[in-house]
Amino acid sequence: MPTFSYDALIIGSGQAGNPLATALADAGRRVVLVEENHLGGSCVNYGCSPTKALLAAAERAHHIRTAAEYGIRAQEPEVDFPAIIARKEALVQHSRAGVRSNLTQEHPGITVLHGHAAFTGPHSVRVTLVEGDEREIEAPLIFINTGTRPAIPPLAGLEAVPYLTTTELLDLQELPEHLLILGGGYIGMEFGQMFRRFGSRVTIIESGKKLLEREDDDVCAAMQEVLAAEGVELVLGAEARRVSRNAAGQLTISAHTPAGERRLHGSHLLIATGRTPNSDKLDLSKAGIKTDEKGYIRVNSSLETNVRGIYALGDVHAGPQFTHLSYDDYRVVRDALLHGKRRSARQRPLPYTVFTDPQLGRIGLSEEQAQAQKIPYRVAKMPVRTIGRARETGRTTGFWKVLVDSQDRILGAAIFCAEGGELMTMFQLIMMGRLKYPQLQNMIIAHPTWAEGINNVFAKLQEPE
Ligand SMILES: Cc1cc2nc3c(=O)[nH]c(=O)nc-3n(C[C@H](O)[C@H](O)[C@H](O)COP(=O)(O)OP(=O)(O)OC[C@H]3O[C@@H](n4cnc5c(N)ncnc54)[C@H](O)[C@@H]3O)c2cc1C
Numbered sequence: 001m002p003t004f005s006y007d008a009l010i011i012g013s014g015q016a017g018n019p020l021a022t023a024l025a026d027a028g029r030r031v032v033l034v035e036e037n038h039l040g041g042s043c044v045n046y047g048c049s050p051t052k053a054l055l056a057a058a059e060r061a062h063h064i065r066t067a068a069e070y071g072i073r074a075q076e077p078e079v080d081f082p083a084i085i086a087r088k089e090a091l092v093q094h095s096r097a098g099v100r101s102n103l104t105q106e107h108p109g110i111t112v113l114h115g116h117a118a119f120t121g122p123h124s125v126r127v128t129l130v131e132g133d134e135r136e137i138e139a140p141l142i143f144i145n146t147g148t149r150p151a152i153p154p155l156a157g158l159e160a161v162p163y164l165t166t167t168e169l170l171d172l173q174e175l176p177e178h179l180l181i182l183g184g185g186y187i188g189m190e191f192g193q194m195f196r197r198f199g200s201r202v203t204i205i206e207s208g209k210k211l212l213e214r215e216d217d218d219v220c221a222a223m224q225e226v227l228a229a230e231g232v233e234l235v236l237g238a239e240a241r242r243v244s245r246n247a248a249g250q251l252t253i254s255a256h257t258p259a260g261e262r263r264l265h266g267s268h269l270l271i272a273t274g275r276t277p278n279s280d281k282l283d284l285s286k287a288g289i290k291t292d293e294k295g296y297i298r299v300n301s302s303l304e305t306n307v308r309g310i311y312a313l314g315d316v317h318a319g320p321q322f323t324h325l326s327y328d329d330y331r332v333v334r335d336a337l338l339h340g341k342r343r344s345a346r347q348r349p350l351p352y353t354v355f356t357d358p359q360l361g362r363i364g365l366s367e368e369q370a371q372a373q374k375i376p377y378r379v380a381k382m383p384v385r386t387i388g389r390a391r392e393t394g395r396t397t398g399f400w401k402v403l404v405d406s407q408d409r410i411l412g413a414a415i416f417c418a419e420g421g422e423l424m425t426m427f428q429l430i431m432m433g434r435l436k437y438p439q440l441q442n443m444i445i446a447h448p449t450w451a452e453g454i455n456n457v458f459a460k461l462q463e464p465e
């Protein structure tokens, strides 16, 4: 097997690996990047970007269906599902080609290998190329950015039925007549509303007592109300025991629920019960790299593993799994290695958005987290319908909930509102700038915008109940 030496080896073309490869190459390092599947990783190929393209189509269908509320007569939209998938695929191909061009034509200093990487020693890796050849790569710096894959729960009968994960669902050509979704997390909620709006019947089966278990009860209740109002069936606190398929192809999940035993029927089944790290096929033990009990690679605050010179970035180490965090992992490592600036990957702000309609934009502490941490707070909660922009656009569902500390600074916000992700980012900026809420109450804000809510939300500040 031929051996090649590089300054840096990146395993996985994820949201950290790609920019790190180009930054290192720009700094004159000889870099090799190994990817076993598509360049661009999950976000580009089967995560954020394709799902948001589908959600945009679903939202368009919803707008047409509700057009009469605005005095526009429209027919029930005809959903051309293969065309929706084709639009998504065009976007994916375009993005993937952009990543390829950046890593190859624009950065000839990077060697891109299409194959599977596994460790043979602390600083050596065997790459099994898709064509079948093998080569040994040695590098003093190795970055593992191999992400996750869908976790498949131990559900009796699952191996005998044709279930889907998001990866397969994104390439489906027929619209499911009735989609059963096991798991009511981010994927369950986004896909649940999306497929309901495409015209499928949807049942979400969630083991927890509420959707969005990390959020405050009022936020969860509001999300559940929105989904239920659109006709998504929610089966919460459900322990799925078995799945089966009859001769006609109908699927049935038998579940123990608070309302007793239930048999939930559907035409398709999406498994959305979380993710599992792609660390098990890396032969980490050959390099002595340690993982936690779930297989997530252990790292320190600089994202270095227990083996010097080997780093883990993105979802393959424990913690929240978002594109923007993986990208920030890249910045942490880049700054330390190329600019001599150390920054901890712990204690970072964690903004995130659930891309339902309305969106849930979240930053900082929830009320339950503030209570658990015994941080004194007051809470301001304002219904979205009090914002002029909401009434004008007819998007009055939701509320803003903002927590303020004893020094009048913002502790956190839950913005359940049209464009909630964008509006949440304003609160992130306010927190970054350490502004006090009275400074915001008299700020001149262009009228009529959603942002005007900032002037008024704090009028409702209350001590917690
Ligand atoms: C359906 C869905 C929707 C999502 N939506 C959002 C969203 O809206 N916003 C958001 O912030 N996040 C979202 N996420 C999460 C987001 O996609 C990930 O957090 C993000 O892509 C970070 O991934 P990463 O950088 O860790 O690696 P990834 O992007 O997962 O890349 C890892 C790469 O490593 C490759 N690989 C694995 N093992 C090997 C090996 N041994 N050798 C060679 N290559 C290997 C894989 O093929 C893969 O390409 C979504 C995820 C899913 C599944």
Ligand SMILES: NC(=O)c1ccc[n+]([C@@H]2O[C@H](COP(=O)([O-])OP(=O)(O)OC[C@H]3O[C@@H](n4cnc5c(N)ncnc54)[C@H](O)[C@@H]3O)[C@@H](O)[C@H]2O)c1
Pocket: 153, 182, 183, 184, 185, 186, 187, 188, 190, 205, 206, 207, 208, 212, 213, 238, 240, 272, 273, 274, 275, 320, 321, 322, 352, 353, 354, 355
């Ligand atoms: N908008 C976004 O940022 C976005 C969108 C999609 C996905 N993602 C990322 O992808 C990751 C994976 O998403 P996900 O929705 O699969 O995971 P998740 O962890 O968000 O939710 C999984 C849900 O499945 C439930 N569950 C687990 N086992 C179950 C079982 N046997 N039966 C019924 N319910 C069960 C859990 O209680 C949980 O509510 C997320 O952690 C998130 O970081 C992000």
